[in-house]
Amino acid sequence: MNYNKKTVRDVDVSGKKVLLRCDFNVPMAKDGSGVITDDKRIRAALPTIQYLLDQGAAVIACSHLGKPVSTFESYRKKQLEKGKDEASITEEKWKKSLSELRMEPVAARLSQLLGKPVILADDVVGPDAQAKAAALKSGEILLLQNTRFEKGETKNDPELAGKMASLTGSGGVYVSDAFGAVHRAHASTAGVAAYLPAVSGFLIQKELDFIGGALANPKRPLVAILGGSKVSSKIGVINNLLEIADTIIIGGGMAYTFAAAQGGTVGDSLLEEDWKDYAGDMVKKAADKGVKLLLPVDTVIADKFAPDAQSKVAKAGQIPDGWQGLDIGPETVELYCAAVADAGTVIWNGPMGVFEFEKFAAGTKAVAEALSKTSAITIIGGGDSAAAVQQLGYADKMTHISTGGGASLEFMEGKELPGVACLLDA
Ligand code: ADP
Ligand code: MG
Numbered sequence: 001m002n003y004n005k006k007t008v009r010d011v012d013v014s015g016k017k018v019l020l021r022c023d024f025n026v027p028m029a030k031d032g033s034g035v036i037t038d039d040k041r042i043r044a045a046l047p048t049i050q051y052l053l054d055q056g057a058a059v060i061a062c063s064h065l066g067k068p069v070s071t072f073e074s075y076r077k078k079q080l081e082k083g084k085d086e087a088s089i090t091e092e093k094w095k096k097s098l099s100e101l102r103m104e105p106v107a108a109r110l111s112q113l114l115g116k117p118v119i120l121a122d123d124v125v126g127p128d129a130q131a132k133a134a135a136l137k138s139g140e141i142l143l144l145q146n147t148r149f150e151k152g153e154t155k156n157d158p159e160l161a162g163k164m165a166s167l168t169g170s171g172g173v174y175v176s177d178a179f180g181a182v183h184r185a186h187a188s189t190a191g192v193a194a195y196l197p198a199v200s201g202f203l204i205q206k207e208l209d210f211i212g213g214a215l216a217n218p219k220r221p222l223v224a225i226l227g228g229s230k231v232s233s234k235i236g237v238i239n240n241l242l243e244i245a246d247t248i249i250i251g252g253g254m255a256y257t258f259a260a261a262q263g264g265t266v267g268d269s270l271l272e273e274d275w276k277d278y279a280g281d282m283v284k285k286a287a288d289k290g291v292k293l294l295l296p297v298d299t300v301i302a303d304k305f306a307p308d309a310q311s312k313v314a315k316a317g318q319i320p321d322g323w324q325g326l327d328i329g330p331e332t333v334e335l336y337c338a339a340v341a342d343a344g345t346v347i348w349n350g351p352m353g354v355f356e357f358e359k360f361a362a363g364t365k366a367v368a369e370a371l372s373k374t375s376a377i378t379i380i381g382g383g384d385s386a387a388a389v390q391q392l393g394y395a396d397k398m399t400h401i402s403t404g405g406g407a408s409l410e411f412m413e414g415k416e417l418p419g420v421a422c423l424l425d426a
Contacts, residue, residue: 001416003212006199006424008048008175014056015138017168019196020049021188021419023178023203023403024063024106032096034105041180042109044403048177048201049114049141058136060167061110062124062144062188063178068101069094070151098149107143118143124150125163133167147188154186161191168196177201180404182419183411193422200423203403208420210400211347211411214379219344220246223376225336225367227252228350228384231275236413237349238282243414247292247343249336251328251352251363255296255316258283264317267301268324294339298329300353300360307357327353328363337370346371349382349412355392365392372397381408 022045029035036042045061052059069075075094080086103120111118119142122128129144136142144167147153152160164187165172174196176182181189182204192198200208214222224241226234231254241248250258253270260266260273261280286293296316301323302309313329314320328336340346348371352363368389371378378398380389383405389395402408411417 001421002425003208003216003420004426005205005208005420006426007205008051008199008201010426011173011197011199013052013173016057017133017136017172018052018057018059018175019164019168019172019192020052020059020061020175020201021178021181021192022049022061022063023180024061024103024110025065025180026106028066028100028105032100034100036105036109039109039113041403042106042113044203045177045201046113048175048203051202052175053139053141056138057173058138059141060133060136060144061141062147062164063103063106064148064153064181064186064188065103065106065146066101066148068098068146068148070149101146101148103143103145110141110143114141116141121145124153125160125167129167134169147186150187152187154184156185156187156191158187158191158194161187162195164188165192165195172196174198175201176419176423177203178419179204179207179402180407182404182417183407183415185418189419190422198423200420204420206400207402207404207408207411210377210379211381211402211408214345214347214377215240215244215412215414218244219377221343222345222347223247223249223340223343225249225251225340225346225348226350227254227352227364228382229253229270231257231272231279234350235275235278236415237409240412240414241347242282242286242289242291245291245347247294247339248286249294249339251296251332251336251367252350254350255299255328256325258295259317262295262317265319266317266325267319267321269301269319270324292339294335296328296332297335298331299325300327300329300363302326302360305354307359309359311359326357326360333363333366336367340367340370340374340376343374343376345377345379346374347379347381347412349380349385349409351385351388355388361392364388368392368394368397381412
């Protein structure tokens with residue numbers, strides 16, 4: 001995939017209407033009160049929005065929020081699949097589920113952060129959006145309703161994409177800054193690019209520069225640290241990084257499948273029997289390619305999966321029955337920290353242990369600390385990894401923490417990202 005894409009700086013947007021796809025998919029309080037519990041994603045979109053407004057563009061912003069079900073019929077089906085009985089499924093409940101995913105709270109917060117009014121449309125491409133878009137002036141911002149209220153959105157329906165594009169009138173521009181959604185080929189993330197000149201905003205540009213740069217042309221040695229829960233969810237990442245990294249470090253729950261593949265006993269640790277052969281093959285493949293593959297030499301084991309579990313250190317592959325590995329051990333920490341010390345680039349995906357429990361966060365914390373001390377370019381991808389680095393207080397010490405969980409994983413897997421591929425090449 002070509003990561004070298006045109007950005008907002010490469011097009012003239014002054015006096016034009018710009019359709020801007022943002023990632024405003026913010027977490028909301030579970031009680032339906034409309035309270036945004038973390039506005040990080042809205043803040044992350046501000047530089048591009050502010051730039052466009054300063055350039056004299058009229059900004060038509062849009063995003064999805066949560067997973068609204070766009071027709072009552074599919075709502076009914078989904079509820080039945082969940083085991084709800086027919087009589088309890090009503091149109092009122094469906095409408096309520098939709099009203100909780102309207103963009104009002106996002107518009108209010110965005111307006112607060114920008115310090116200017118945000119006009120909100122009642123629909124996505126309907127009469128209200130059309131009227132408000134037509135009346136929109138230079139320096140003003142309009143926010144459309146949740147793009148997933150339209151059933152054509154997730155189907156990448158060309159008709160819907162065309163309608164979205166036509167909100168910009170003639171001479172419009174499409175700017176994509178929703179990195180968290182670029183791995184999806186939807187109408188608002190990819191389809192519209194067929195109708196308008198399409199460029200990236202600053203957020204996507206930064207992701208492409210750092211992740212794309214590290215994958216395509218890394219400062220070496222390139223060290224990949226892979227952890228998290230399962231081997232099976234990281235197959236693509238391991239495969240791709242095995243082709244480009246100089247060293248691969250394995251930690252987290254997936255390490256036990258590797259240990260088992262080498263004949264070790266892993267007690268009650270996370271083990272994917274079906275992936276044992278694969279793990280064994282990876283070790284061989286790494287050796288053939290001359291890639292250093294490091295596995296834990298010791299591990300912190302617990303008598304249950306709980307924050308207050310009893311714990312002790314065991315040798316890797318020698319975990320007694322009734323015990324499970326929840327973190328890498330102290331010798332492994334030393335080994336891994338030494339391995340990143342002289343790296344040119346480090347790509348990290350997946351925590352080293354169950355960092356959510358303080359008792360088992362030491363491995364993840366030590367690795368984060370080691371990264372904060374290297375002069376290497378440090379790149380963190382994956383939703384939980386980003387959360388871990390944030391929670392442990394190392395966020396501002398990393399070169400780049402990706403804003404897209406699923407998107408960053410697919411990026412590291414070397415997959416084509418439809419929301420990037422559709423943008424104009426630089
Ligand atoms: P990411 O979202 O960064 O891609 P994953 O979703 O693959 O990361 O993995 C994160 C999860 O892995 C965390 O919730 C963490 O608790 C869990 N995890 C890490 N090590 C272990 C382990 N030894 N046993 C069970 N779960 C683990
Ligand atoms: Mg995750």
